[in-house]
Amino acid sequence: MTSLTTSLVRGAVTSPFKRAGRPDATLPPSRLVRPAAPVAPGPLAAYGRICGFAESGPLPLTYPHVLAFPLTMRLMTDRAFPLPVLGLVHTWIEITPHRAVRPTESLELVVYADGLAPHRRGTEVTMVTEARVGEELVWESRSGYLSRHATTDTAASPRPAPDAVGDLPAVAEWRLPGDLGRRYGAVSGDRNPIHFHPLTARLFGFPRAIAHGMWTVARCLAEAGGGAEIRSVHAEFKAPVLLPATVTYAADPTGGSFVLRGAKERVHLVGTVTR
Numbered sequence: 001m002t003s004l005t006t007s008l009v010r011g012a013v014t015s016p017f018k019r020a021g022r023p024d025a026t027l028p029p030s031r032l033v034r035p036a037a038p039v040a041p042g043p044l045a046a047y048g049r050i051c052g053f054a055e056s057g058p059l060p061l062t063y064p065h066v067l068a069f070p071l072t073m074r075l076m077t078d079r080a081f082p083l084p085v086l087g088l089v090h091t092w093i094e095i096t097p098h099r100a101v102r103p104t105e106s107l108e109l110v111v112y113a114d115g116l117a118p119h120r121r122g123t124e125v126t127m128v129t130e131a132r133v134g135e136e137l138v139w140e141s142r143s144g145y146l147s148r149h150a151t152t153d154t155a156a157s158p159r160p161a162p163d164a165v166g167d168l169p170a171v172a173e174w175r176l177p178g179d180l181g182r183r184y185g186a187v188s189g190d191r192n193p194i195h196f197h198p199l200t201a202r203l204f205g206f207p208r209a210i211a212h213g214m215w216t217v218a219r220c221l222a223e224a225g226g227g228a229e230i231r232s233v234h235a236e237f238k239a240p241v242l243l244p245a246t247v248t249y250a251a252d253p254t255g256g257s258f259v260l261r262g263a264k265e266r267v268h269l270v271g272t273v274t275r
Helices: 003-017 041-051 063-067 069-076 180-188 198-202 213-223
Strands: 031-037 089-097 107-119 122-133 136-148 170-176 232-237 245-251 257-261 267-274
Touching (some): 041 213, 170 213, 213 245, 213 257
Antiparallel strands (some): 031 107, 257 267
């Protein structure tokens, strides 16, 4: 059994015994490390194809997040982690590439939790991922994950969204098949049941399987040119993309803001890039 599969099983077992929103909840101080290792070309190529990245060039901007996902799952399914992993919703991500990473470089990966915060819909945890080549920090990200539960903290609110995506012009339209969640899950290792089938998605309140938020970010960045010159990314996941679907990617032609819209102009993702 792989380490990621073990984490998923452990998460299914431990989640019913965890209660989100406890006032005395604390995060484990653990920093999980994957020693430096080369990037496997086969999985990288499969990831590039499903997300639309070029076959050659720097490592896709979102790929270190995928490489570190087993560490993230191991930490979030640990008994000391206060939130149940089943039903956690990825709400936002910030990515800072300090330089372009070559696919031939060996990456050391570090993951740790960096704070719990009240949210108007529950409790949100911030997870940090760092990638190094030798002693050099080459890439890092911060992600928010929401555990939904009843709360009386009406003053709590989500992080502010990227400013003014407004009436951005459409750039591309994508038709997303019903099996996109299963295909991306096989490539990324993110096998959350909300992405796989309508029956398993309904267990968590979704009428159909939904696309992975990280796929939507990656696909938008691939359309924007792959991200080799991007200095930072901030994206907010606004509404799930129910599969199958047709979505429209719109972006500021001078750079900066982007948005992913669905039927009836429903906003699924908003973001900004700094070049």
